[in-house]
Amino acid sequence: MIINYFTEFNSIIIKNYIGCNSFDSIKFDFSFNDILITFEEIILSIMKNRKLFVFLLPVAAVCGLLLLNALKNDPQVKPKTDAANAGLTLPKGFNAVVLADNLGITRHIAVTSKGYIYIKLNKLNDGKGILELHDDGDKASVVSSFGDFPGTGIYVKGTSLYASSDEEVFRYKLDPKDQVTNATHPDKLVTGLINRHEHEAKAILVDINDNLYVNIGAFSNSCQEKDRQKGSMGIKGCPILDSAAGIWQFKSTKLNQHYSDGVRYATGLRNVVGMDWNYQDNQLFVTQNGRDQLNYIFPNLYTVKQSSLLPAECMYALKKGDDAGWPYIYYDQIQHKKILSPEYGGDGKKEGGQNAIDPVVAFPGHLAPVGLLFYTGNQFPEKYKNGAFIAFHGSWNRAPEPQAGYFVVFQPFKNGKPDGQWEVFADGFSGSKAQTESGRAEHRPCGLAQSVDGSLYVTDDVKGTLYKITYKK
Amino acid sequence: MLLFAALHAQVKHKAKPKPPGIAASIAKGKDVYMQTCVTCHQVDGGGVQNMNPPLIKTTYVLGDKTKLITIVLNGFNERVEIEGNTYSNVMPSHDFLKDQDIANVLTYVRNSFGNKASTVTATEVKKVRATVKKA
Numbered sequence: 346m347i348i349n350y351f352t353e354f355n356s357i358i359i360k361n362y363i364g365c366n367s368f369d370s371i372k373f374d375f376s377f378n379d380i381l382i383t384f385e386e387i388i389l390s391i392m393k394n395r396k397l398f399v400f401l402l403p404v405a406a407v408c409g410l411l412l413l414n415a416l417k418n419d420p421q422v423k424p425k426t427d428a429a430n431a432g433l434t435l436p437k438g439f440n441a442v443v444l445a446d447n448l449g450i451t452r453h454i455a456v457t458s459k460g461y462i463y464i465k466l467n468k469l470n471d472g473k474g475i476l477e478l479h480d481d482g483d484k485a486s487v488v489s490s491f492g493d494f495p496g497t498g499i500y501v502k503g504t505s506l507y508a509s510s511d512e513e514v515f516r517y518k519l520d521p522k523d524q525v526t527n528a529t530h531p532d533k534l535v536t537g538l539i540n541r542h543e544h545e546a547k548a549i550l551v552d553i554n555d556n557l558y559v560n561i562g563a564f565s566n567s568c569q570e571k572d573r574q575k576g577s578m579g580i581k582g583c584p585i586l587d588s589a590a591g592i593w594q595f596k597s598t599k600l601n602q603h604y605s606d607g608v609r610y611a612t613g614l615r616n617v618v619g620m621d622w623n624y625q626d627n628q629l630f631v632t633q634n635g636r637d638q639l640n641y642i643f644p645n646l647y648t649v650k651q652s653s654l655l656p657a658e659c660m661y662a663l664k665k666g667d668d669a670g671w672p673y674i675y676y677d678q679i680q681h682k683k684i685l686s687p688e689y690g691g692d693g694k695k696e697g698g699q700n701a702i703d704p705v706v707a708f709p710g711h712l713a714p715v716g717l718l719f720y721t722g723n724q725f726p727e728k729y730k731n732g733a734f735i736a737f738h739g740s741w742n743r744a745p746e747p748q749a750g751y752f753v754v755f756q757p758f759k760n761g762k763p764d765g766q767w768e769v770f771a772d773g774f775s776g777s778k779a780q781t782e783s784g785r786a787e788h789r790p791c792g793l794a795q796s797v798d799g800s801l802y803v804t805d806d807v808k809g810t811l812y813k814i815t816y817k818k
Numbered sequence: 819m820l821l822f823a824a825l826h827a828q829v830k831h832k833a834k835p836k837p838p839g840i841a842a843s844i845a846k847g848k849d850v851y852m853q854t855c856v857t858c859h860q861v862d863g864g865g866v867q868n869m870n871p872p873l874i875k876t877t878y879v880l881g882d883k884t885k886l887i888t889i890v891l892n893g894f895n896e897r898v899e900i901e902g903n904t905y906s907n908v909m910p911s912h913d914f915l916k917d918q919d920i921a922n923v924l925t926y927v928r929n930s931f932g933n934k935a936s937t938v939t940a941t942e943v944k945k946v947r948a949t950v951k952k953a
Binding site for chain 2: 542543545566571572573574575577637638640641741742744745783784785789807
């Protein structure tokens with residue numbers, strides 16, 4: 346009986362860790378130590394009660410023996426997460442350090458050609474919203490701060506540093522030493538973008554042709570008559586699409602642009618926060634944060650479990666004029682189909698969005714991909730070259746099911762197209778399995794950038810930690 | 819199985835006795851909470867960073883019951899600042915819940931997550947419902 350119980354327990358842990366059982370395009374880097382840690386926690390909690398401890402001592406002993414035995418038989422036991430890697434679990438050969446801590450609400454991050462780091466803060470720190478840091482190898486120090494607006498987006502292109510508030514985009518000039526010359530008087534490139542305090546972060550990017558791309562998230566979950574209201578149906582001809590739920594293209598060289606000066610480059614994107622340009626096929630790639638609350642809004646159509654896994658968090662490769670289908674459809678990564686939204690007459694099975702593009706990668710629901718970076722460095726092993734790192738902020742909308750995410754994923758690419766399964770690259774940001782499941786994560790990955798020598802920077806917007814991940818043969 | 823059964827027995831044994839009325843209201847309120855509120859406010863009532871406010875020891879939860887009932891009935895679409903953090907997600911109207919369900923869930927919330935406050939009754943909810951504008 347004990348053996349049966351243990352096996353069952355084991356498989357429950359595995360299922361929880363993976364987040365779903367019937368999803369076939371997941372490849373998780375599963376560590377046997379996760380079982381160990383969880384089991385230890387249970388034994389510890391039992392030990393707190395002595396009476397129970399005496400009673401369960403033989404049970405614990407047998408389980409311990411079984412575990413030892415299982416360990417002996419498992420050749421793939423990986424090193425335990427340790428402080429030496431800043432608490433992160435990484436593939437073999439990779440190391441992580443905390444470069445800086447308590448920086449504030451650190452969102453996106455950019456690196457200049459000389460290797461200086463600029464980070465956007467989503468809450469002003471001493472009245473400043475941008476930090477400049479210098480990387481000294483195993484730590485980094487803040488050398489300046491400026492910018493009187495909070496926000497998410499920051500990007501370096503040539504001799505310019507671009508940064509966004511939730512309504513505007515600014516440009517700073519960099520001198521030959523990569524120092525900002527107009528810290529108090531940035532050029533205002535774009536103004537008057539919609540911010541209704543829902544999906545208000547404006548991710549930004551500049552291409553080689555001086556085009557400035559700005560994400561404008563939908564100020565709504567699914568364009569219902571009443572946002573997030575149980576049973577409320579979708580507005581016909583969703584008006585939100587006119588001014589949000591898409592990527593707008595402006596010029597990076599022109600001042601004071603409004604909506605009318607820009608082009609709606611791609612639409613039907615609920616809330617893109619991760620963006621990067623893929624120079625292999627010269628295309629904009631984005632990661633969308635999919636809709637919430639299928640079960641809450643339509644309890645007759647979706648179970649709590651389905652609602653925790655659906656819809657997919659999608660990566661899209663965008664061309665001018667593309668429509669990703671929000672709010673009329675969502676992508677179901679289990680059926681591999683575009684499904685008509687229940688707000689627009691869907692039932693979880695009816696397909697829709699004949700004119701909408703398909704995602705190039707579909708991740709499990711609610712994991713919140715908020716940072717995207719194509720790796721072009723030479724430090725990491727060959728398989729990482731030109732592949733995509735994605736920072737998953739972690740879920741909240743899975744409750745009462747266990748939360749998931751809070752990790753950095755790697756998606757291999759070949760010739761500018763996703764090639765093969767994605768895998769968890771850096772895990773352990775949350776602090777523990779229990780903190781992942783409760784959603785009370787200590788750190789949540791947000792921004793990604795590459796150092797000049799090919800290391801990977803990751804920001805955390807809970808405690809303002811800046812991580813650096815390096816590889817040594 | 820053995821392990822869980824033993825733990826369960828211990829937990830039951832330890833539970834403090836409460837007046838049956840409140841206990842029943844809290845138990846029923848928890849059911850409502852787990853169906854209706856948990857997605858946003860989370861199992862531990864702690865809410866979600868920047869989005870959904872926590873329900874732990876805030877004046878919204880522990881203060882004026884009329885205001886609290888009104889929020890449940892009408893929903894809430896204002897940015898709130900609690901202990902230096904802002905929360906901006908939209909809370910939809912929950913006027914579809916019965917008076918008794920709202921009373922139970924608010925009694926549960928006001929007596930969970932470390933909170934301790936008086937119960938909310940169906941009569942109180944009914945009174946507020948009669949005065950608030952239809953959302």
